[in-house]
Amino acid sequence: MSENVLEVKDIKTFFYTAKGIVRAVDGVSISVRKGETVGIAGESGCGKSTLAYSIIRLVPPPGRITGGEVFFMGKDVLKLSEEDFRKEVRWKGISMIFQGAMNALNPVYKVGDQIAEPLILHKGLSKTEAYKRAYELLQIVGIDPRRANNYPHELSGGMKQRVMIAMALSLNPSLVIADEPTTALDVVIQAQIMNLLKNLKKELGISIILITHDLALIAEISDKVAIMYAGKIVEYGLSEQIYDNPLHPYTKGLVLSVPRLRGELRELAWIPGAPPDLRQPPPGCRFHPRCNVKIPLCIKEEPPLIEVEPSHYVACWLYSSGSR
Ligand SMILES: Nc1ncnc2c1ncn2[C@@H]1O[C@H](COP(=O)(O)OP(=O)(O)OP(=O)(O)O)[C@@H](O)[C@H]1O
Ligand SMILES: [Mg+2]
Numbered sequence: 001m002s003e004n005v006l007e008v009k010d011i012k013t014f015f016y017t018a019k020g021i022v023r024a025v026d027g028v029s030i031s032v033r034k035g036e037t038v039g040i041a042g043e044s045g046c047g048k049s050t051l052a053y054s055i056i057r058l059v060p061p062p063g064r065i066t067g068g069e070v071f072f073m074g075k076d077v078l079k080l081s082e083e084d085f086r087k088e089v090r091w092k093g094i095s096m097i098f099q100g101a102m103n104a105l106n107p108v109y110k111v112g113d114q115i116a117e118p119l120i121l122h123k124g125l126s127k128t129e130a131y132k133r134a135y136e137l138l139q140i141v142g143i144d145p146r147r148a149n150n151y152p153h154e155l156s157g158g159m160k161q162r163v164m165i166a167m168a169l170s171l172n173p174s175l176v177i178a179d180e181p182t183t184a185l186d187v188v189i190q191a192q193i194m195n196l197l198k199n200l201k202k203e204l205g206i207s208i209i210l211i212t213h214d215l216a217l218i219a220e221i222s223d224k225v226a227i228m229y230a231g232k233i234v235e236y237g238l239s240e241q242i243y244d245n246p247l248h249p250y251t252k253g254l255v256l257s258v259p260r261l262r263g264e265l266r267e268l269a270w271i272p273g274a275p276p277d278l279r280q281p282p283p284g285c286r287f288h289p290r291c292n293v294k295i296p297l298c299i300k301e302e303p304p305l306i307e308v309e310p311s312h313y314v315a316c317w318l319y320s321s322g323s324r
Contacts (some may be wrong), residue, residue, distance in 0.1 A: 004071070004175050005207045006094070007057065011068030013047075013054045020050040020279035021212060024050040024063070029305075032175065037201055037208040039218030039239070041254065042228035043275055048211045049099055051228070052177045055209075056096050057085055064310035091122070095168040099179040099211075102160035105230065111163050112138075112148025119170055137166040140204075141274040158189035165196065169204070176200075177209045182217065194221050198214070215254050219243040225309075228252045230276050230286040237312035247314040249291050285317065293318065 008030045015022040024047045032038045040048050053059045055070055057077070077089050081173050098104070106114060114266045115134040119125045125133065135145035141162040152160060161181060168176050178197065182190040198221045202206055210218050218239075219225060220287050225242040227235040227250065235248040253271040273290040276282050282289055288298040305315040 004031045005034050005036075005070040005073065006030075006209075007069075008051075008085045009049070009069040009071070011054055011070065012066045013050050013059055013063055014066050015063045017062055017279075020081050023231050023281060024278055024280075025054060026278075027068070028228075029068075029232065030109060030226055030234055031234070032209060034174070035201060035205045036198070037210055037222045038223065039215075039222030039225040040209060040211045041213060041215045041218055042230060043213060043226060045275055045278070046228040047231045047278075048213075048228055049179055051207065052096060052179050052211060055092050055177060056081070058090075059097075063308040067127060073165075086321055088095060091118075091173065092171045093173055093176045094177065095166050095171065096177040097161075097168045097179060097181050100184070102157065102164050102184070105160055105163065107152055110149055110151055111155065115163070115167055115170060116273075117150070134166075135168065138163075138171065140200070141166045142192075156189075157185050158192060161185065161189075161193055162196065165193075165200075169200070169206075173206065174233055175207045175209065177211070179211045180213075181210070183212070190217065197221060215243075215257075220264070227254065231278055231279055231313065232286060233313075234287065234316070235314045236269045236305070238313075241309070241312045245312075247308060247312070247319060248287075248316045249293055249318075250287050251314075285315070 008028060010029050011025055012027055013025040015024055027083045028051055031186055042048055054065050059065060066094060067278050072093055077085060080308045088312065106285060112131065112134050115137055116130040119130040120127060120135055134148055138148060143159055143162050182193045185193065188211060197208060200206060212218050222239045223236065225239050226233045229250050235242060243255060246255045271290055274282050276286060284300050285298040285303050288294045295317060302321055303312050303315045303317045306314050307319055308319050
């Protein structure tokens with residue numbers, strides 16, 4: 001257990017809206033070892049970003065973590081004060097590349113300044129040291145350091161995303177959470193960014209949580225994959241177990257929906273219906289209204305996440321002794 005960089009135990013994060021409580025993350029457990037990449041996949045709205053925000057303690061209001069534990073390097077970081085978390089963990093220990101963030105680069109500052117400034121302000125580096133580090137970071141993410149003098153609009157989408165990755169790496173974190181890092185990019189650039197993440201893992205030994213709705217993309221570079229549905233993990237296993245031997249009917253659907261031509265988005269047409277309203281999730285298994293192999297128990301009781309083969313877990317009554 002001690003080699004786990006991150007261990008999330010039964011975390012619950014709800015949004016307390018005027019229209020009801022949205023159970024966005026409802027009892028999720030996940031662990032990431034040193035140098036490991038864990039992919040998290042699932043349809044839009046299943047709670048992937050909320051899980052990421054919970055880990056880095058940036059859940060926006062009216063959201064709140066209402067239960068569970070997050071251990072980073074063996075320490076329960078939910079118990080830290082906001083100030084201690086900011087000083088010890090956020091960016092230094094765990095950093096995040098936010099969904100859609102490449103468009104959040106400030107248009108009026110040169111990219112080098114945007115990388116260097118937090119290093120001066122937060123890490124106390126001198127100006128010379130900070131710029132040296134900024135050039136080094138650009139090089140690490142495959143950008144000619146001379147580009148430090150460019151403004152964001154002078155860079156392509158792929159380069160902007162590389163700058164965001166450079167910023168996430170700037171304080172040498174042990175864990176980087178990348179939330180949909182390639183969504184707005186074309187297929188060729190997507191592959192380049194994925195390769196970059198793969199190399200970073202190899203060369204810097206960092207751990208990565210990679211979030212996307214594109215299962216094909218993460219299966220390729222992740223050691224393990226977690227499939228989320230309606231605020232819960234429904235299947236978790238080694239990448240090849242999930243991809244070659246999906247067990248949960250939802251995972252089977254996701255794997256089947258992987259387009260022949262990578263990167264081209266397709267509707268999950270063969271899984272009828274849509275994910276449930278997380279203010280009133282269905283009883284029993286949350287997937288049952290869309291499941292074509294359900295049994296009566298699925299409507300009544302929630303299936304536990306059980307290990308069906310070493311390191312391969314599934315929450316489905318079809319694989320549980322409770323169904324017999
Ligand atoms: N600030 C908020 N206020 C209220 N509800 C929210 C808020 N942010 C997220 N939610 C709800 O929480 C649920 C999970 O959202 P989340 O953004 O985590 O999903 P996601 O899996 O990241 O989706 P996507 O693939 O579209 O990024 C959704 O039902 C969403 O509507
Ligand atoms: Mg998201």
